[in-house]
Amino acid sequence: MKEIAAEMAQRPDRGEVATYIPELARVDAKSFGLVVIGAEGHVAAGGDSETLFSIQSISKVFTLTLALGRAGNRLWRRVGREPSGSPFNSIVQLERERGIPRNPFINAGAIAVTDLILSGHRPREALGDILRFMQFVADDPSIMIDEAVAASEQRTGFRNIALANYMKSFDVLENPVDFTLGVYFHHCAIAMSCRQLAMAGRFLAHLGRNPSTGLSVVQPESARRINAIMLMCGHYDGSGEFAYRVGLPGKSGVGGGVLAIAPGKASIAVWSPGLDANGNSHLGRVALELLTKRMGWSIFGA
Ligand code: GLN
Numbered sequence: 253m254k255e256i257a258a259e260m261a262q263r264p265d266r267g268e269v270a271t272y273i274p275e276l277a278r279v280d281a282k283s284f285g286l287v288v289i290g291a292e293g294h295v296a297a298g299g300d301s302e303t304l305f306s307i308q309s310i311s312k313v314f315t316l317t318l319a320l321g322r323a324g325n326r327l328w329r330r331v332g333r334e335p336s337g338s339p340f341n342s343i344v345q346l347e348r349e350r351g352i353p354r355n356p357f358i359n360a361g362a363i364a365v366t367d368l369i370l371s372g373h374r375p376r377e378a379l380g381d382i383l384r385f386m387q388f389v390a391d392d393p394s395i396m397i398d399e400a401v402a403a404s405e406q407r408t409g410f411r412n413i414a415l416a417n418y419m420k421s422f423d424v425l426e427n428p429v430d431f432t433l434g435v436y437f438h439h440c441a442i443a444m445s446c447r448q449l450a451m452a453g454r455f456l457a458h459l460g461r462n463p464s465t466g467l468s469v470v471q472p473e474s475a476r477r478i479n480a481i482m483l484m485c486g487h488y489d490g491s492g493e494f495a496y497r498v499g500l501p502g503k504s505g506v507g508g509g510v511l512a513i514a515p516g517k518a519s520i521a522v523w524s525p526g527l528d529a530n531g532n533s534h535l536g537r538v539a540l541e542l543l544t545k546r547m548g549w550s551i552f553g554a
Contacts, residue, residue: 253286256542257298260284260524260535267526267534270506273404276306276525279508285523286539287446289454291516293464297447304443305523306401308505309340311382311439312362313482314452318385319356319365320474327368330424331361333481340488340531341411343418351422355485357503360415366439367425367432375431382439389469390452391462395444402441409437446509446521453511453519456482456501479513483551490530490537498540499550504532512540514549 261284270276285300319327336354338345346353346360353361370378379397387393416429416436425432444452454462460475461468470478482501487494494502500520502512508525510533520543524535544550 253288253296253298253301255298256539257284257286259542260299260539263535263538265534266524267528269508269525270527270531272506273401273408275398275401275404276507279305279525281526283508283523283525284535284539285446286521286543287450288518288520288543289450290518291458291463295447295450300523301446303523304398304445305509305525306398306440306505306507307442307444307449307509308440308507309357309359309362310449310503310505310509310511311386311442312357312365313456313478313486313503313511314386314389315362315365315369315382315439316356316481317470317474317478318382319368320478321470323368327356327365330368331356331364333485335484335491337489341415343411343415346415346418351419351424353419353424355481357481357485358488359412360419363412363416363432363436364419364424366436367427370427370432370435375434378435379438382435383442386442386444386452389455389462390444390448391465392448392451395442395448397438398441398443401443402438405437405440406434409433412436440505444509446523449509449511449521450519453513453521456513457515457517457519479515482513487532488530490528490532494532494537497537498544499552500540500544501551502540504536506531508533508536510536510540514544514547515551517547517549
């Protein structure tokens with residue numbers, strides 16, 4: 253990990269840091285962190301592995317996990333599970349598909365999943381459930397929401413507001429749009445380090461169970477399915493490229509983080525804030541490609 257971090261520090265091609273909110277625009281483009289946690293719990297780290305960053309859309313993996321636990325297969329009435337081939341905030345596709353988002357990782361899909369978690373609860377309770385779930389899977393009660401990021405998301409989230417209202421017009425959302433969006437913006441604003449994120453992903457690498465605590469998070473079948481959706485949809489319309497180059501289930505966020513899962517082997521978190529044209533971390537992908545090649549970890553072999 254130290255070698256890869258040193259190699260990444262030299263790279264001139266770093267992508268573009270997200271600028272849609274000041275909190276993300278301010279992040280140092282030179283930051284880079286990488287953490288791998290193996291099956292026995294050994295932590296290997298390189299670069300800024302303890303620095304907190306905004307996990308953004310990576311939170312969608314954990315809201316999907318929670319929603320599947322609560323609603324089971326009923327979830328798939330409200331959201332599909334096919335790759336989108338469209339940008340993460342596309343509105344065109346939603347119109348063509350009559351308000352049913354293509355998958356749980358594009359923004360519309362994640363908003364629909366959040367709405368399901370919210371039903372029967374107050375926004376504050378639902379958000380508390382999501383945050384406590386994150387603390388539970390990461391085995392770390394210090395994980396928090398960055399309130400400044402959440403407030404900025406809310407102030408500038410016009411596209412997400414449009415997507416949510418559009419879905420509401422098809423009765424895909426059950427709750428008041430601003431309640432659902434409030435919870436969505438806040439879970440995107442969770443701040444974590446690479447180490448915390450790699451910890452949180454361990455249940456996905458080990459058949460739904462955290463191998464250190466022995467605690468079961470989801471059924472093995474659910475873990476397998478979440479990994480499948482991460483592989484096909486975790487990088488929006490860059491998912492094909494990520495599978496081609498890295499060969500692991502992965503989920504990106506516009507904060508520059510990526511959670512990647514080597515099933516049976518390791519949970520991996522990488523962070524480099526510069527993004528490519530699809531809104532995925534540029535060096536995050538480059539580093540993961542190096543790592544999977546060196547370790548022989550691609551799920552497709554070699
Ligand atoms: N909060 C961001 C949004 O909703 C998350 C997008 C992302 O990380 N790709 O637009």
